[in-house]
Amino acid sequence: MSAPRVVVIGAGFAGLAAALHLTAAGARVTLIEREPRSGGKAGSWRAEGFRFDTGPTVLTMPHVIEATFAAVGRPCTVEMAPSVAGTRYRFASGRVWDVGPDLERTVASLAPSDADAYRRALTRARALYEAAAPTFVHGPAPGLRALMAYALRHGAAASPGSRLPDLLESLGVRGDLRTFFLRFATYFGADPFRAPAVLHNIAWVELGLGTRHVRGGLHAVARALEAALVDLGADVRHGCAARRVGARGGRVREVVTDSGEIAANAVVLAVDRRAAMTMLGRPLGPEREPSLSGLVRLVGVRGVDDRLAQHTVLFPETYERxxxxxxxxxxxxxxxxxxxxxxxxxxxxxxxxxxxxxxMANAPALPTSTPATESEERAQAGREAMHAAMTRHGFDPAAGVVVERWETPATFAAFGHRGSLYGDAPHGVLAALRAPNRVRALPDVALAGGTVHPGGGVPLALLSGRQAALVVARRLGLPLAVWTA
Structure with a gap:
C-alpha cells in the first residue's frame, strides 16, 4: 500500500512542524510556500555587512524546538544561549531598570513595596500559566468538556470577567511597574487596557521560563527545520502559491496551485485562518477586531551606544494614550x-x-477598505512618531545611519489579514481562545498557525503544527512519535 499524500500549505513554523511530524510518520508530504523562502514572518535581511531579523527577535520555550527535532529523530542544530542580560526598560519617569532571570538582582533597584509587588505579580503569573498550559498551550484545541474542567478547577483563580489592569491593581502593582506588566499582553496582540486578566500568564513565560538568543536569528530555526524536513524526504516547493483545496464527497482530492494540481489525501493549511477558509470555499463570517500590527525600522549604524542593551524598551509619557x-x-x-x-x-x-x-512600535491593523495596503500618509505618520519618540529619549534617529529598511502593516499583510500579527484581538476571555484546528465536514483537513489553537509566536506555532499533524495522522492511520515537550 502506498503512503498517503499530504499537502501542507504555508512554510512558517506551524507548516514546517506539521510537515516534519507527518513525514516522519510515513506520509508523502509536499510543503508549498508562496514566498521564496520558509519561515513566515521570521525572515532575515542582509545589507552592507549587517544582518537583521525581520520578525521575532527573541525565543521563549526553547524546549518546544528541541522536542520537535527529537520527535522526528533528528538532532537539534539550532544554536541557542540563555539571554542572561535580560531587557533594559527606560520609563518616562527617568527610571532605567534592567530586568533579567536573576530575581534578586532584578528587584534590587526597586523600593521595598515595589519589590514585593513584583514578586506577587510574578507568582500570580506563574500560577495562571501553570494552570492554563495543559489545556490551552500543550493540549489539543479544547472542547466544551475541557473548558468546563478548566473552569471548575482553575476558573476563579483566572479572574474571569476581570481585565488585566484590575488584576494588577489587586496585586498592588502601580506606577512604572504597572506599565511594565501591562506590556506583556501585547505579545498576544492585545490592547493591555482591554485584555482579560488571564493574559497576565504571558509574563511568566518570559520572566520565569526565560528567553534564548538564537545565533543567526529566528530565521535560523526555520532553516534548520527545513533542512531536517528535506533530509527526511519531503518535497519542499517555494514560490508555489495555493489557490484552492479541491474536495468532493467530503474528501480532499487535490490542491490547486498557480503551477498546477497536487494530488492529496489530506491537507494542512498553515496560513491565516481567513485565507484558509477562502481556499476551502467556506464563508468567512463577520469581520472581527484584529490584533495589533507592527511598524519596524531596521537600521545599521556606526558606533555603539552603551545606553542601549541588547534588548531595550522605551516607554512613552502616557502608556494608555x-x-x-x-x-x-x-x-x-x-x-x-x-x-x-x-x-x-x-x-x-x-x-x-x-x-x-x-x-519596533505597535501599529494598527490596516483598514477594512484597504486590507493589504497602507496609505503613504499614514505610514509616514508612523515613521515620524517613531523618530520623535527616539529623540524624546535622547537618541538621534539619524545619527550614523549606514543602511535602513522599513517593515509596515502592509508588509505583514502578506502573512495575516489586514497585517495583524496574531489574528483576532484577544479582548475578553472567550476572544482570547484561538479557533479550533478542524474544519466541519472536512475530516481530511487541519488548520495550523498563529490564528488557530494555541496561538501566535514561535513555540506556539510549532505546537500548532504538531496538533494539526495529530489530526491528520489519526485520520490516515499514521503513528506519530512520542512527544516529550
Whole structure:
C-alpha cells in the first residue's frame, strides 16, 4: 500500500512542524510556500555587512524546538544561549531598570513595596500559566468538556470577567511597574487596557521560563527545520502559491496551485485562518477586531551606544494614550519602542564598531477598505512618531545611519489579514481562545498557525503544527512519535 499524500500549505513554523511530524510518520508530504523562502514572518535581511531579523527577535520555550527535532529523530542544530542580560526598560519617569532571570538582582533597584509587588505579580503569573498550559498551550484545541474542567478547577483563580489592569491593581502593582506588566499582553496582540486578566500568564513565560538568543536569528530555526524536513524526504516547493483545496464527497482530492494540481489525501493549511477558509470555499463570517500590527525600522549604524542593551524598551509619557490612538486606527503619536541589537551577542551581525538595530512600535491593523495596503500618509505618520519618540529619549534617529529598511502593516499583510500579527484581538476571555484546528465536514483537513489553537509566536506555532499533524495522522492511520515537550 502506498503512503498517503499530504499537502501542507504555508512554510512558517506551524507548516514546517506539521510537515516534519507527518513525514516522519510515513506520509508523502509536499510543503508549498508562496514566498521564496520558509519561515513566515521570521525572515532575515542582509545589507552592507549587517544582518537583521525581520520578525521575532527573541525565543521563549526553547524546549518546544528541541522536542520537535527529537520527535522526528533528528538532532537539534539550532544554536541557542540563555539571554542572561535580560531587557533594559527606560520609563518616562527617568527610571532605567534592567530586568533579567536573576530575581534578586532584578528587584534590587526597586523600593521595598515595589519589590514585593513584583514578586506577587510574578507568582500570580506563574500560577495562571501553570494552570492554563495543559489545556490551552500543550493540549489539543479544547472542547466544551475541557473548558468546563478548566473552569471548575482553575476558573476563579483566572479572574474571569476581570481585565488585566484590575488584576494588577489587586496585586498592588502601580506606577512604572504597572506599565511594565501591562506590556506583556501585547505579545498576544492585545490592547493591555482591554485584555482579560488571564493574559497576565504571558509574563511568566518570559520572566520565569526565560528567553534564548538564537545565533543567526529566528530565521535560523526555520532553516534548520527545513533542512531536517528535506533530509527526511519531503518535497519542499517555494514560490508555489495555493489557490484552492479541491474536495468532493467530503474528501480532499487535490490542491490547486498557480503551477498546477497536487494530488492529496489530506491537507494542512498553515496560513491565516481567513485565507484558509477562502481556499476551502467556506464563508468567512463577520469581520472581527484584529490584533495589533507592527511598524519596524531596521537600521545599521556606526558606533555603539552603551545606553542601549541588547534588548531595550522605551516607554512613552502616557502608556494608555498609545492605545487610544491604536483604537482610533492611527499610528500612536508617542509609541512604546522595542529595540533589539543582536550584534551584541552575535558579532557577525554587524561590522566592527557598528550596531544592527531592530526598532519596533505597535501599529494598527490596516483598514477594512484597504486590507493589504497602507496609505503613504499614514505610514509616514508612523515613521515620524517613531523618530520623535527616539529623540524624546535622547537618541538621534539619524545619527550614523549606514543602511535602513522599513517593515509596515502592509508588509505583514502578506502573512495575516489586514497585517495583524496574531489574528483576532484577544479582548475578553472567550476572544482570547484561538479557533479550533478542524474544519466541519472536512475530516481530511487541519488548520495550523498563529490564528488557530494555541496561538501566535514561535513555540506556539510549532505546537500548532504538531496538533494539526495529530489530526491528520489519526485520520490516515499514521503513528506519530512520542512527544516529550
Amino acid at each position: 498609545e492605545f487610544l490612538d491604536l483604537r482610533a486606527g492611527r499610528h500612536p503619536r508617542d509609541p512604546t519602542l522595542y529595540l533589539s541589537i543582536s550584534s551584541r551577542s552575535d558579532p557577525d551581525d554587524a561590522p566592527v564598531g557598528h550596531e544592527n538595530r531592530f526598532v
